[in-house]
Amino acid sequence: MTAIAEGAEVTSKRRATPAEKRATVIGIVLIALAAFTFWAFGLGVTSGLESKFNLSLPGARFDDLSWTVNSRMVGFVVSLILAFLGGMTLRRSHLKWTNLGLSIGLGLFAFSFLTWAAADGSFSLVGMLTSTVVLSVPVTLGALTGLMCERVAVINIAIEGQLLTSAFVGTIVGSAAGIWVGLVAAMLTGAILGAVLAVLAIKYRIDQIIAGVVINIFALGITSFLARRVLSASQELNSPGRFGSIKIPILGDIPVIGPMFFDHNMFVYVTFILVIALHFGLFYTRWGLRSRSVGEHPKAADTVGINVYRTRYRNVILGGLIAGFGGAFLTLAQVSRFEENLTAGIGFIGLAALIFGRWRPLGVLGAGLVFGFARALQQKLGILGTPIPSEFLSMTPYIVTLIVVAGVVGRARPPAADGQPYIKD
Amino acid sequence: MSDTAPPEDPQNTPLPDMVPQEEAPSQKDGDPRKSDMYRRVTGIGTSARQAMLVPALALLTALIIGAFIIAVTDVDTLPLWGSDPGEALKATVTGIFDAYKALFVGSVGSLDAISETLFAATPLILAGLAVAVGFQAGLFNIGVNGQMHIGGMAALWVGFTFAIPAVFHIPLVLAAALVGGALWAGLAGLLKARTGAHEVITTIMLNFIALFLVDYLLKSSLFQAPGRNDPISAPANPSSVFTTLFGDYRVNIGFIIALAAVAIVWWLMYRTTVGFEFRAVGANPSGGRYAGMSVAWIYVSVMAVSGALAGIAGANQIVAVEPYRAISNFAGNIGFDAIALALLGRSHPVGVLFAGLLFGALRAGGREMQGAAGIPIDLVLVLQALIIVMIAAPELVRSIYRVKTPDQEITTVTTSGWGG
Numbered sequence: 001m002t003a004i005a006e007g008a009e010v011t012s013k014r015r016a017t018p019a020e021k022r023a024t025v026i027g028i029v030l031i032a033l034a035a036f037t038f039w040a041f042g043l044g045v046t047s048g049l050e051s052k053f054n055l056s057l058p059g060a061r062f063d064d065l066s067w068t069v070n071s072r073m074v075g076f077v078v079s080l081i082l083a084f085l086g087g088m089t090l091r092r093s094h095l096k097w098t099n100l101g102l103s104i105g106l107g108l109f110a111f112s113f114l115t116w117a118a119a120d121g122s123f124s125l126v127g128m129l130t131s132t133v134v135l136s137v138p139v140t141l142g143a144l145t146g147l148m149c150e151r152v153a154v155i156n157i158a159i160e161g162q163l164l165t166s167a168f169v170g171t172i173v174g175s176a177a178g179i180w181v182g183l184v185a186a187m188l189t190g191a192i193l194g195a196v197l198a199v200l201a202i203k204y205r206i207d208q209i210i211a212g213v214v215i216n217i218f219a220l221g222i223t224s225f226l227a228r229r230v231l232s233a234s235q236e237l238n239s240p241g242r243f244g245s246i247k248i249p250i251l252g253d254i255p256v257i258g259p260m261f262f263d264h265n266m267f268v269y270v271t272f273i274l275v276i277a278l279h280f281g282l283f284y285t286r287w288g289l290r291s292r293s294v295g296e297h298p299k300a301a302d303t304v305g306i307n308v309y310r311t312r313y314r315n316v317i318l319g320g321l322i323a324g325f326g327g328a329f330l331t332l333a334q335v336s337r338f339e340e341n342l343t344a345g346i347g348f349i350g351l352a353a354l355i356f357g358r359w360r361p362l363g364v365l366g367a368g369l370v371f372g373f374a375r376a377l378q379q380k381l382g383i384l385g386t387p388i389p390s391e392f393l394s395m396t397p398y399i400v401t402l403i404v405v406a407g408v409v410g411r412a413r414p415p416a417a418d419g420q421p422y423i424k425d
Numbered sequence: 426m427s428d429t430a431p432p433e434d435p436q437n438t439p440l441p442d443m444v445p446q447e448e449a450p451s452q453k454d455g456d457p458r459k460s461d462m463y464r465r466v467t468g469i470g471t472s473a474r475q476a477m478l479v480p481a482l483a484l485l486t487a488l489i490i491g492a493f494i495i496a497v498t499d500v501d502t503l504p505l506w507g508s509d510p511g512e513a514l515k516a517t518v519t520g521i522f523d524a525y526k527a528l529f530v531g532s533v534g535s536l537d538a539i540s541e542t543l544f545a546a547t548p549l550i551l552a553g554l555a556v557a558v559g560f561q562a563g564l565f566n567i568g569v570n571g572q573m574h575i576g577g578m579a580a581l582w583v584g585f586t587f588a589i590p591a592v593f594h595i596p597l598v599l600a601a602a603l604v605g606g607a608l609w610a611g612l613a614g615l616l617k618a619r620t621g622a623h624e625v626i627t628t629i630m631l632n633f634i635a636l637f638l639v640d641y642l643l644k645s646s647l648f649q650a651p652g653r654n655d656p657i658s659a660p661a662n663p664s665s666v667f668t669t670l671f672g673d674y675r676v677n678i679g680f681i682i683a684l685a686a687v688a689i690v691w692w693l694m695y696r697t698t699v700g701f702e703f704r705a706v707g708a709n710p711s712g713g714r715y716a717g718m719s720v721a722w723i724y725v726s727v728m729a730v731s732g733a734l735a736g737i738a739g740a741n742q743i744v745a746v747e748p749y750r751a752i753s754n755f756a757g758n759i760g761f762d763a764i765a766l767a768l769l770g771r772s773h774p775v776g777v778l779f780a781g782l783l784f785g786a787l788r789a790g791g792r793e794m795q796g797a798a799g800i801p802i803d804l805v806l807v808l809q810a811l812i813i814v815m816i817a818a819p820e821l822v823r824s825i826y827r828v829k830t831p832d833q834e835i836t837t838v839t840t841s842g843w844g845g
Contacts, residue, residue, distance in 0.1 A: 157625070204818040209565055209625060213764050214814045220758075221806025222494075228801040229498050348629050355626060391641035398630040405622040405630070 023092045030086030030105045034079045037109060041116040042075030051115045052122035055256050057130070065255050071119035078112035081105075110373070117386045128380045130259045134334070136365075136372025137271050138163065138343075141326030142350020143357060143364040144278060145190075148319030150359060151282065152312045153295040153417040154201050157212025158193060159323055160347025161219030166190040166327030168223040171338040172231070174240030179332050182240050186332070187324035193219070194320020198313045205421040216347075224340045231338065242336040243267065267329040274322070278361040291315055295415035298422040308422050326350075352401040359414060371397045480769065482822045483815035484783075487808045492521045494807065495800060524798040531793020532786035538793070540674035546785025547676075547745065548573075550683040551738035552763035553770060553777040554690050555606075555731045559624075560772040561694060562727040563707035568613060568628025569735040570760030571635035572606040576736020578639060579605030581648070581743045581751050584661030594664045598740055599682070606736020607729040609635065614728025618721035624728070632760070640753050650750065658751040667745040679745040683781070686734060691774040693730070703727055735760070758806075765813045784809065 016024070049072065055065040085101045088094070114123060142159045149156035166186035174182020193215055200211040231238045243265040252262040261272075282288035293301040294311045302308050330346075331338050349371055356370070357363030378393040496517045497503075505513035532542050552569050559566035566572075580602040587594060613631060616622040642648045643656035650659045667677040694700035706713035706723045714720050742755050766784055770776030791805040815822045822828070 200814065200818060204820055206814075206817045210764075210768065210813070210817050213567070213761070214810050214817070217761060217765060217806055217813070218810035221803045221808075221810060224803035225494070225801045225807060226498060228803065230500055233500055345633060348633075352626065352630065389641050389644075391637040395634050395637045398633040402616070402622075402627055402630045402634075405626050406616050406620045 019095045019098070020092050023089050023095055023098045026098055026102050027086050027088075027090030027092075030082055030089060030101070033105060033109050034082035034086055037075055037082060037112050038079035040075075041112045042072055042079055045072040045075060045116060045119050047072050049120040051118040051120075053114075053118070053125040054122055055126050057124075057126060057259050066122070067125075069115060071115050074115040075112055078108045081108055110377075117381060117384050121384065123384065124380070126256050126259055128376050129256070130263075131376040131379065132369060132372040133260055133268060134264065134372070135375045136368040137268055137329055138326050138334075138346050139350050139353050139371045140271055140275065140365055140368030141322055141329065142347050143353035143368060144274060144361065145194075145319040145323040145326070146351055146354040147278070147359060147361065147364055148315045148322065149194075149197075150354065150415055150418050151291050151295045152315045153298065153415055153420060153422075154198065154312055154316050155208040155212065155419045156194075156197060156316070156319065157209050157351065158197050158215035158219075158347075159350050160343055160345065161212075161216040162190045162193045162320060162323035163327040163330065163347050163350075164223055164341070164343045165193060165219045166324035167331040167342055168226070168327075168338050170324075170328040171240050171331040172237050174328075174332050175237045179241055179243060182332055183325070183328045186328035187321045190322070190324025190327060191317050191320035194317045194323065195313070197320075198316040201316075201421065202309055202312050205423075208419050208421075220341060223338075227338060227340050238337050240332055240336055243333045265333045267325070267333050270325070272365075275361045275365045282361060292415070295417055298417050298420075302422075302424065308424070312422075323347075349397065352398070352405075355414075356401055356404050370400070374400075478828065479819045479822050480812075480816060482826055482828070483812045486815060486822065486825065487811035488525070490811055491804055491808050492525070494804065495521050495524055520798070524794050524800045527794040527797040527800075528787070528790035530790070531797075532790035537674060538789060540671070540676040541789035541792075542782065542786045543676040543680050544745075544785075545788035546781045547679040547683045548738040548741045548759050549762060549766055549784050549788075550778055550781030551686055551734055551741060552759050553766035553781050554686055554774060555734035555738065556763045556767035557770060557772040557774065557777050558690060558694070558703070558734065559727060559731045560767055561707050562703040562723065563710065564614075564617075564724065564727055564731070565625050566610065566613075566628055566728065566731045566735075567625050567764065568610060568631050568760070569731075569738070569763050570756050571628065571632035572609045572732040572735035573739030573742065573756035573760055574635040574639045574754075575609040575739070576602035576606030576732070577739030577743045577755060578642060578648070578751060579736070580665075580740030581658060581661055584665035584744055584749070585659050588662055588664060591664045591666075591668070594662070595667070595678075595744075598661075598665045598744055599737060602736040602740035603733040604736070606732040606734070606739060608732070610732020610735065611725055611729040614725040617728075618724045624724075636754060639751065639755070643751060643753060648751070656753050661744050661749040665744055666749055667741070677745050679741045682737065682741075684778070686737065687774045687778045690734070694774070699726070735763075738763075762809065765809045768813050769816055 049070075050068050051071045051074070053067045053069075055067055082105050085105045089098055089101050114125070117123070142163060145159050145162065146156050166189040169189040170182045170186030172182075173185035197208075197211055197215060200206045200214075201208045245263055245265050246269075248262040252258045254262070280288075282292065290301065290306050290311055293304075294306060294308050298308045301311075327343075330342060335342075350368075353364055353367035353371055356367035357365070374393065374397040378390055381388070381393060382390055499517060499520055502513050502516045502520065505516065531538055533539055552573065555569050555572070556566055580598045583598050583601040584594075587597065589597075609631060610628070613624050613627040616627050617624050640656055643658055648658045650657050667679045667682075669675060669677045670680070692700075694704060702713065702718050702723055703726075705716065706718060706720055706727075710720055713723070738759065739756055742757075742759070743749060743751055762784060766780045767777060769783070770778070770780035787805045787808060788802075791802040794800045794804070795802045
């Protein structure tokens with residue numbers, strides 16, 4: 001008897017595992033969100049108001065689709081679901097589902113927020129989701145660049161500079177020789193900067209973060225210099241035209257999903273294909289296994305005959321090609337002219353998305369979509385005129401990253417050898 | 426070394442993991458005391474000639490590459506190369522000569538130019554010190570930009586809220602800037618200490634957050650200039666403004682404050698136990714931990730000191746620059762130039778001072794170059810990037826100029842990977 005009692009006491013006093021601690025924190029967060037939703041998006045809305053979500057873009061095959069909900073009711077229902085999710089998470093019985101619960105909870109919270117913002121009005125839901133996808137593209141591509149480099153243990157802070165320079169080169173070459181040539185030139189530019197980073201980091205063993213910072217300063221300096229000295233004098237070099245949308249037959253006509261995924265320019269499709277290809281490449285091919293081993297334990301990789309230096313050079317340069325592709329997207333698809341410091345931090349958000357996505361292609365895509373959603377929300381809410389200052393919405397992705405990096409939502413683990421130069425004996 | 430130096434003197438106590446570097450005897454310096462003295466002042470391991478060689482060659486190479494960039498981007502002259510190469514060469518050389526002459530004249534060519542150089546160097550020195558303190562402790566504070574914004578806004582608030590004599594007002598402004606910057610950076614330090622979040626990511630994120638926070642504040646009733654709709658703040662009161670040192674010349678007491686900061690940082694880093702702990706943890710965190718230091722506490726305090734310096738640099742951008750108001754992104758690129766500067770100064774306060782003067786000169790001269798010779802000031806950024814890359818990879822310079830590798834490599838800075 002006593003032994004059993006003692007055993008029970010030991011169990012109750014044992015320290016909570018990190019996963020259990022996280023579940024507690026997340027459970028409390030979810031319940032707090034539930035309370036807030038109840039108060040702000042439920043009680044905060046005058047009863048009887050309706051929110052209308054437009055589900056088709058003007059001119060679509062099935063136009064005039066919309067979905068109208070009772071604004072206050074949505075607040076109450078979402079609050080209930082959040083409280084349920086929070087309670088389940090607090091029970092700590094299904095630790096595997098903690099993240100899923102949190103994701104669903106945050107998604108519902110965002111939906112409830114939109115309903116509140118659109119109360120007594122209408123809101124183009126499909127328009128916002130479509131721009132979410134478009135805005136996620138440069139962030140995702142930037143993060144994939146970082147992924148290629150960091151998986152072989154080369155930290156790439158220079159993504160911003162690579163995007164900026166290739167956007168610039170893409171503009172000039174695109175204006176002079178056509179957009180396809182511009183695209184190739186932009187990708188080569190990204191690759192060249194990648195090669196510079198690789199040489200500095202691998203051959204000269206400069207601190208990789210410093211090498212990246214230098215490339216960023218150089219990129220900002222040289223593109224601004226040339227934009228003022230060359231582009232301002234010859235404006236014809238600053239209008240490259242752009243890649244148009246390619247609507248995929250049948251699929252593109254599906255309501256909501258069609259405009260979101262199947263009616264975009266080539267860059268968007270390639271980005272999705274690239275994410276899937278990199279996922280399979282990294283986890284199911286010899287190349288991926290070798291790359292990962294070089295990033296995790298270069299010495300062991302070297303011992304079994306993998307050429308560490310060559311693997312690093314190759315992946316950093318391939319990453320540069322991806323960055324160049326992203327830079328081309330900015331000036332050859334999104335807008336069709338170059339302006340000084342056009343990237344304005346997208347590369348750094350990409351870096352954040354890489355960490356948010358935990359160094360995995362699919363995670364990176366998810367993170368890219370979250371950042372894209374935040375930016376799309378910020379653009380569209382300006383139209384609705386909510387009382388929330390747009391600056392705070394702009395801040396959200398960075399605050400979220402800060403929280404993610406700080407480990408509240410689970411510790412992100414980089415490749416083990418990340419940032420360390422390898423010296424072959 | 427340990428037996429020659431009494432352990433209670435933090436100055437001479439060897440840092441864990443750095444012993445061989447400091448200890449390695451230099452055959453060229455006959456007098457060990459002299460070299461020790463030199464090392465103490467400059468923090469650089471070898472002789473003055475050796476220490477200056479790489480930076481000087483880096484500057485020279487950067488200027489040569491800059492000249493090349495000016496030449497190939499001269500759109501008016503380029504077509505001339507086909508028809509009249511002689512004339513084209515003449516025009517190109519004249520163009521480069523005019524540009525560099527303007528760079529020189531604008532930075533040191535007159536009393537006004539020198540004043541402009543010191544004026545431009547002031548925030549650079551302060552921000553460079555902020556980065557350097559971090560580097561010495563093994564932390565990469567890339568968030569100087571955000572800390573400048575927060576410190577600057579705090580200074581501005583004190584600047585326009587109070588109307589008290591300048592003798593009290595200016596110190597109050599400095600204190601507000603210091604606290605603002607220290608808190609903002611301390612947050613990154615705290616996150617690193619508590620959760621292991623890498624300071625590079627957290628400070629980049631804090632930069633963006635500060636940027637948007639400033640944008641918001643500039644439109645709030647607290648800061649916005651009365652009667653304005655655009656994001657611009659009310660001006661600081663005249664009593665809070667940094668007075669100029671020589672009448673109409675723009676150089677002001679901000680420069681004196683920067684000099685004082687150099688002295689204080691030097692004293693802190695090389696004359697106090699705290700500074701010794703900073704450097705020890707920077708050299709080897711596990712060594713520091715093993716020696717009984719609280720590495721977590723050191724991370725927080727290093728970031729706070731660094732942020733305090735950045736905050737003062739931010740205040741300088743408000744109360745030393747007409748019209749003494751805040752606008753969106755008023756810290757500009759200084760926070761990132763500061764990284765270059767700390768590298769160039771090898772993270773030593775005196776080195777940062779000289780590097781700050783050099784960059785200040787490039788800034789002031791660059792403006793003249795843009796005005797008189799029509800060369801965009803952004804060339805200065807390119808020169809800076811080239812200088813740093815060659816400082817960070819001395820092998821690069823040595824292989825270009827075929828200089829012998831010194832007996833001991835001067836290692837400047839190493840930051841750790843994401844794992845922290």
